[in-house]
Amino acid sequence: MIVEKYGLNYVATGNLIRELRVLDTPLGKKVKENYDKGIPQPDDIVIEAVKHKLSTFDLSKGILFDTFPLSVGQADALENITKELGLHVPSVIYLEIKPATVMKRVSGRLICSGCGLIYLPDDSNAYVNQRCAKCGEKLMQRADDKPDVVLRRIKEYDGRMKDLKDYYRAKNRLIMIDGEPPITDVSKTIFNKISEIQPSI
Numbered sequence: 245m246i247v248e249k250y251g252l253n254y255v256a257t258g259n260l261i262r263e264l265r266v267l268d269t270p271l272g273k274k275v276k277e278n279y280d281k282g283i284p285q286p287d288d289i290v291i292e293a294v295k296h297k298l299s300t301f302d303l304s305k306g307i308l309f310d311t312f313p314l315s316v317g318q319a320d321a322l323e324n325i326t327k328e329l330g331l332h333v334p335s336v337i338y339l340e341i342k343p344a345t346v347m348k349r350v351s352g353r354l355i356c357s358g359c360g361l362i363y364l365p366d367d368s369n370a371y372v373n374q375r376c377a378k379c380g381e382k383l384m385q386r387a388d389d390k391p392d393v394v395l396r397r398i399k400e401y402d403g404r405m406k407d408l409k410d411y412y413r414a415k416n417r418l419i420m421i422d423g424e425p426p427i428t429d430v431s432k433t434i435f436n437k438i439s440e441i442q443p444s445i
Contacts, residue, residue, distance in 0.1 A: 245431050246438075247308050253301045256310040259360065260293040261285055282393035284400055287317040295325065303329055316407050335441055336412045337434060338405075339423030343398050351391045354383035 247254045264275045271289070278285055294312060301307070313319040322334055341349075352365040354374065358381025363371050370377040374384075388397065412418035419437050423430055 245427075246434065249435065250308075250438075251305060253303070253305050253307045254310065255294060255297050255307060255312060257285075257290055257294065257312040257314070258310070260297060261290070264289070264293060280387045282388045282397040282400070284314060284397075284404070287315055287321070290314070290318060291321045294322075298325070298329070303331060307331070309334070313408065314401070315404050316411050319408060319411050333415075333417065335417045335419060336408070337419045337421055337437070338409060339421050339430070341423040345424060346398060347391065347394055350389050350394050353385075353389060355386055357381050357384050 246252065261275055261279060264272050265279050266272065266276075275285060275289065277283075290312065294309075298307070309322070313322050325331075326333060349364065354363045354371065355361070356363070356376035356379065358376060358379045361376055361378055363376075363383055365371065368377070369375075370383070374382060376383060387393070409418060419441075421430060421433055421437070
């Protein structure tokens with residue numbers, strides 16, 4: 245929704261990692277092993293993937309990073325990348341949600357095996373029949389969306405998130421958002437916050 249509203253480039257590290265995961269290379273096999281176990285990828289892999297993706301963009305449009313950075317090391321790398329490319333310093337939107345909400349949302353979502361479109365639990369024909377409304381391919385649950393893996397991911401991320409919040413709070417670039425309400429309400433709050441820091445958008 246943010247990308248569509250502001251016409252931004254979009255970097256989703258999850259998508260980048262999934263692209264690496266299917267490669268039959270030593271790196272691809274390592275990424276797959278971490279991915280299937282719900283273990284965060286090492287910083288060097290994530291940073292390399294992000295840099296490559298940025299080289300394909302028209303950077304004048306601006307960028308929305310999704311789940312990047314996820315460590316202080318990645319945050320430092322992003323600061324350097326923005327300087328090198330002459331981009332604005334990044335602000336971070338942090339969605340606060342309870343672990344129980346994470347479990348409910350993530351463990352029930354399905355992803356299209358063809359186009360990658362994500363479906364949340366609802367009564368739509370696509371979700372019920374597990375067929376994508378856009379391309380008709382089968383919907384499936386990601387390996388790292390199974391309940392036991394989700395719980396492990398939450399524990400893995402807890403420490404990282406505290407360090408990252410401290411990192412960006414110290415730079416006065418942390419935007420805290422209550423992620424518990426419905427998507428439409430959360431998006432309005434996000435748009436209002438973006439307007440406050442970037443009134444010309």
